[in-house]
Amino acid sequence: MPEPYDLITMGRIGVDLYPLQTGVPLAEVETFGKFLGGSATNVAVAAARLGRRTAVISRTGDDPFGTYVHRALAGFGVDDRWVTPVERYPTPVTFCEIFPPDDFPLYFYRLPKAPDLEIRPDELDLDAVGTARIFWMTGTGLCAEPSRSATLTALRARDRSGVTVFDLDWRPMFWPRPAQARAAYAEALRYATVAVGNLDECEIATGEREPRACADALLAAGVELAVVKQGPKGVLAVHRDGTVAEVPPVPVEVVNGLGAGDAFGGSLCHGLLAGWELERIMRHANAAGALVASRLACSSAMPTAAEVDALLTGD
Template sequence: MSETGPYDLITMGRVGVDLYPLQPGVPLAEVETFGKFLGGSPANVAVAAARLGRRTALISRTGADPFGDYVRRALRDFGVDDRWVTPVPAHPTPLTFCEIFPPDDFPLYFYRRPKAPDLEIHTTELDLDAIRAARIFWVTGTGLCEEPSRSATLAALAARAKRGTTVLDLDWRPLFWGGEGGASGDGGRTGAAAMATARPYYAAALAHATVAVGNADECEVATGEREPLAAAWALLDAGVELAVVKQGPKGVLAVHRDGTTAEVPPVEIEVLNGLGAGDAFGGALCDGLLSGLSLAVSLRYANAAGALVASRLSCSSAMPTRSEIEGLLGSG
């Protein structure tokens, strides 16, 4: 751990390169030019919080290749400590392509085979002292999908022992669990089996977390509940202190174990690319919690951050500053 003290936020899990088309509304087969961006939800959350002035770090792995070099340089350029982002010679840095059909159709294509290096995080390599000391520690459901990342994620959560704020981003990607489709409810032949495989590991992680964040599909995977209020209470029953349920165009609902409930509408904005909005929401939510803002104010702040990213092409480089978020809220 650095001599400057504990990190405000340490995230752990997926990182890679996003290759996004520079021609919105064009099928991938017809796209001619792409932009290259830092990608991966935990990386984006760390970037989002760093953009808001927080001291952040990422625990992950890349390939030992030029894309891995790019990832580590991009993290540093965004102000995210990359000391725990190490190369894996056996596996290439993952690539993610998307198609952009605003306002609500953004298919993703993950290239993470034969195995993504960010799933090669080993328990023995973790800096558990730094993880314990961080004001917020953030992990994702994707980190539970394969070994050794699964054991490392659960070991980090156990060592953390609910210190400070410990967040599980439910982050359901059925493809990573052998399932089909993009949601829990439309997973094709293998959707139900993928959910059944994942649920015990989600339960184990929730038992160590203090905050859970997810949409209806992700809540269903973790708890079996889709209705927002029922899902929130099921997450509380699973062990967390705060459940945050994202409802898309209906806004976001949060329920705290102490009985505090907040529900806020979305911020209206013209959507260009909805990918990354959830990560901006996560980074801004962390900033709000660290600032001691009320639950409702934190949610409004996080919603505005997500809206700003949804109005922009990329994810990581689109993360807003504090003045941009406050400007959008003020204009609304």
């Protein structure tokens, strides 16, 4: 039997086209850089950069950008065997505007439908999903069929074995109305052991907005560990066993805040796999996110373990 993956992620994949000029509206940008993108994909890349064996479950268009995605995944050492083409939909492209330190509007081109929402239950390798040390899924994967059914099928196959992370990943433009999201999130939370989200995402999942109330509501929904990201106030993590870690952010000069949360996620997985104490996991994840925020790109900006350690120690 093949050795289990450290991490399998399931969800968005595509191409990020980021402006090479900062502080400039998109209409005035003249040059762009092309990068591998998609939140679940970036998390797999982030964990791979930290030495973990990772894979992605997703779908692309049957087009040149799809070819690029496979080449980029291979370059980052992420297994692409479960990234398959969809003939009728193009590979998604995402643009952003960069106005440091805290304004980074995103423009998703995912119409008429993104291929990553065409993941089907009967195409899943449930043995691999079930035995992965960590399985990571996202709120976006619940927003449309057949991806919703596929995501829930994967969660049921794990049956709360190992670590199952629900990245709340609230993107309002992908949902007809918030109430639909809350119902789908409640179903997924039954199978997750870890939930991760910012205050907006936690509010969609739980109806709460105060950080500790968010964490308590997520624990009540069934998870073992609730991680509430609070932006400039840092991160709050609460475990069912009573352990609490509240860690401030690592100060850096922000270039592009997009992708910081994905670096945080990859580091979170790395720390959970290593069996670190909760506060150490949160400090490492904060530092990984800060490093990406200080860089232009997302996937190619994901830090190595040595880079995170250097930031934490001040070397």
